[in-house]
Amino acid sequence: MIVWLAAMLIGFIFYSQQIVATATAISQGRRRGFGAAFAVMGGALVGDALWLAAALGVVALASQSEPLRVIFSVVGSFFFLRLAWSALTDARQGATPRQDLPGGDAGYQAGARITFRNPYALGFWVGVATATLLSITVQPLLLDYGAFFIGVVLGAALWSSLIAWLASRRPDWLKTGFFRAVNGVGGVLAALFGVAVLWTTVAR
Numbered sequence: 001m002i003v004w005l006a007a008m009l010i011g012f013i014f015y016s017q018q019i020v021a022t023a024t025a026i027s028q029g030r031r032r033g034f035g036a037a038f039a040v041m042g043g044a045l046v047g048d049a050l051w052l053a054a055a056l057g058v059v060a061l062a063s064q065s066e067p068l069r070v071i072f073s074v075v076g077s078f079f080f081l082r083l084a085w086s087a088l089t090d091a092r093q094g095a096t097p098r099q100d101l102p103g104g105d106a107g108y109q110a111g112a113r114i115t116f117r118n119p120y121a122l123g124f125w126v127g128v129a130t131a132t133l134l135s136i137t138v139q140p141l142l143l144d145y146g147a148f149f150i151g152v153v154l155g156a157a158l159w160s161s162l163i164a165w166l167a168s169r170r171p172d173w174l175k176t177g178f179f180r181a182v183n184g185v186g187g188v189l190a191a192l193f194g195v196a197v198l199w200t201t202v203a204r
Contacts, residue, residue, distance in 0.1 A: 011156040014156065025038070029163075041159075045115075049153055056148065059130050060140075072126060072130035081190070084194060088187035131197035
């Protein structure tokens with residue numbers, strides 16, 4: 001249960017920082033409604049889910065080697081802290097996703113291209129999954145990997161649903177204050193995750 005809840009929160013935080021996918025979804029939601037916005041985010045989620053599945057396979061193999069477990073956990077804490085820095089910087093600057101994107105390149109395929117063509121996601125998920133799983137359980141089981149995958153997907157889907165609904169029904173809410181709050185909270189939580197997993201790795 002702890003793995004699932006942590007993964008769900010991580011998925012929500014990570015997707016709240018997917019600026020390109022969010023901007024495209026907002027643009028489509030304002031023009032074409034909830035379905036068009038959610039299609040963009042759904043496509044992006046499919047692409048990320050593939051990277052996540054591959055990453056969990058790497059983590060399962062790496063968990064048999066103590067040096068790799070330590071290295072990947074430290075890398076994971078770095079990714080958390082990097083995500084936190086980016087989010088907090090955006091919160092301080094009041095950054096918002098663009099909402100005036102061209103309407104031609106959109107939909108499920110556009111969302112999938114955004115994430116599937118980003119191999120950085122593989123390294124991110126390898127580090128984050130290792131750091132999270134090994135900070136909660138010394139030897140993750142198949143059930144733990146499944147819970148992490150499902151939790152991340154559900155957390156990302158929650159953000160996707162929220163942003164699609166807001167873009168189509170309450171676009172006037174998507175102002176600087178909203179994204180400042182999202183980035184601020186997400187940045188603080190990502191920083192806490194990063195510090196916690198680094199502390200756990202060093203303590204072990």
